[in-house]
Amino acid sequence: MADSNKPTEVAEVTSPMTAELQDQIAAQRKEYGQYVAAHQIFVGTALAYNPGDAVPISNAERLGYVEAGAVVKVGTKAHKDLMESLGLPVS
Numbered sequence: 001m002a003d004s005n006k007p008t009e010v011a012e013v014t015s016p017m018t019a020e021l022q023d024q025i026a027a028q029r030k031e032y033g034q035y036v037a038a039h040q041i042f043v044g045t046a047l048a049y050n051p052g053d054a055v056p057i058s059n060a061e062r063l064g065y066v067e068a069g070a071v072v073k074v075g076t077k078a079h080k081d082l083m084e085s086l087g088l089p090v091s
Contacts (some may be wrong), residue, residue, distance in 0.1 A: 035071040
């Protein structure tokens with residue numbers, strides 16, 4: 001039975017933001033913040049991305065999505081038009 005007369009020690013709720021964690025967050029923002037899908041993108045018969053979904057830059061370039069027009073670059077007029085057509089906020 002727990003002793004309710006003693007205060008419970010609580011682990012620290014937040015941990016400090018380390019340089020390593022900041023670097024990881026920056027890398028993810030760079031990887032996923034460059035392109036969004038212009039339309040549904042399938043890999044074989046599996047749906048990979050819906051319109052407006054973030055597409056990793058490595059996939060967009062390596063798999064030819066950029067050249068095929070399957071993705072639009074974030075911050076362009078095409079991106080703004082796409083997001084407005086989907087009813088999504090433009091970031």
